[in-house]
Amino acid sequence: MSSILLAIPSKGRLEEATREVFADLGMPIERPGGARSYLGEMAAMPDVTVRFLSASEIARELIAGNIDLGVTGEDLVHEAAERGIEQVELAKPLGFGGADVVVGLPESWVDVTAMRDLADVASDYRHRHGQWLRVATKYINLTRKHFALHGIAEYRIVQSMGATEAAPASGAAELIVDITSSGSTLKANQLKVPKDGVILKSEANLVVARNAQWDKEKLNLMRDFLDKMEKGLGEKITETL
Ligand SMILES: Nc1ncnc2c1ncn2[C@@H]1O[C@H](COP(=O)(O)OP(=O)(O)OP(=O)(O)O)[C@@H](O)[C@H]1O
Ligand SMILES: O=P(O)(O)OC[C@H]1O[C@H](OP(=O)(O)OP(=O)(O)O)[C@H](O)[C@@H]1O
Structure with a gap:
């Protein structure tokens, strides 16, 4: 049966x-x-x-x-x-x-308010530091698609196993892609979402x-x-x- x-x-x-x-x-x-x-x-x-x-x-x-x-x-x-x-x-x-899958940037990046600005930062970062901007996330495919959509290629993904929002403060990455609902974890870690940084509403x-x-x-x-x-x-x- x-x-x-x-x-x-x-x-x-x-x-x-x-x-x-x-x-x-x-x-x-x-x-x-x-x-x-x-x-x-x-x-x-x-x-x-x-x-x-x-x-x-x-x-x-x-x-x-x-x-x-x-x-x-x-x-x-x-x-x-x-x-x-x-x-x-x-x-x-x-x-x-x-919940939303979002890009989270340090609040201290005051000039970065949109994905377009992030493309400039990525390029600048590479020239200044000689290494790629790092994005901590478990959403590897969604991140690649969203960044490609906005013409950002100069970055690398650091695979996160949890507590992703801690990565910028700990030095493991410069920015993150993660899920958020109330927004309190992003806020507690001094992260902000650029205006076109919502990748998916889930x-x-x-x-x-x-x-x-x-x-x-x-x-x-x-x-x-x-x-x-x-x-x-x-x-x-x-x-x-
Ligand atoms: N605030 C939130 N934070 C995280 N996930 C949320 C939230 N609100 C809703 N969700 C949903 O719950 C899912 C996560 O559930 P859960 O942690 O059980 O998943 P999982 O990836 O299978 O976990 P694990 O791999 O740790 O077993 C998210 O992918 C999302 O769809
Ligand atoms: O926008 P917020 O409401 O702060 O939720 C977002 C946080 O919740 C999830 O983690 P997890 O499921 O481990 O934690 P939670 O039970 O505290 O939501 C997710 O990975 C974020 O870290």
């Missing part, structure tokens, strides 16, 4: 909000093995297998088509999809996990994998599942698969 594989975030704000959304729709997700177990159950839809994965892994697995659908941040889907997000369908924004989405194996039975299950989430959504999405 066929089933569809749904992945949801395994921890933090996204896990909690995802489970709330499904509970409100009358499809609560249980974690019978406890918070450390990575398998879930949806009693209202026994044909749906639920897995708990990290939000970034969900994005990668959706692109690869190894899971059928998942809940994750749009930012992570765009970052995981190096060649564009055609391999997935953003089926439904879920109204939580809202929120949590229900995402369907186009590259998954879609047979007739699974498409029917998917249609039922999506219709339970929103009337008419099943038809709309499955006809694109």
Whole structure:
């Protein structure tokens, strides 16, 4: 018998909000093995297998088509999809996990208010210091695209594993690209966003994998599942698969 594989975030704000959304729709997700177990159950839809994965892994697995659908941040889907997000369908924004991926510059760079100014700084920096301007981030693909869009090539990426906003003060990089919602972490680290420095506005989405194996039975299950989430959504999405 066929089933569809749904992945949801395994921890933090996204896990909690995802489970709330499904509970409100009358499809609560249980974690019978406890918070450390990575398998879930949806009693209202026994044909749906639920897995708990990290939000970034969900994005990668959706692109690869190894899971059928998942809940994750749009930012992570765009970052995981190096060649564009055609391999997935953003089926439904879920109204939580809202945050922006932004460029963060030292507040002390008073003359730099736009990406265009940053291009000048990058070039100047290289001439003066003999090295590239460094950008700390975990959003490597999004950073490359945004900087290229603004004609900035003279920089290098320092891959960040966390606490990215600390990089300029610690000397690990000159500027950052990271996610922000309230803005308080940027402010606490004396960083500012240039006027065209918002790379992406993100929120949590229900995402369907186009590259998954879609047979007739699974498409029917998917249609039922999506219709339970929103009337008419099943038809709309499955006809694109
Ligand atoms: N203020 C915020 N800060 C960070 N992420 C936020 C914020 N608001 C919403 N989000 C969303 O939550 C996602 C991060 O979730 P989480 O830390 O669980 O992801 P992850 O990359 O899988 O983490 P890890 O790799 O540490 O397991 C972001 O990519 C974004 O979509
Ligand atoms: O704009 P803000 O509201 O300050 O949020 C942004 C910060 O939150 C995230 O980190 P993390 O999830 O580790 O921290 P958090 O739980 O404090 O948001 C993110 O990497 C930023 O550092």
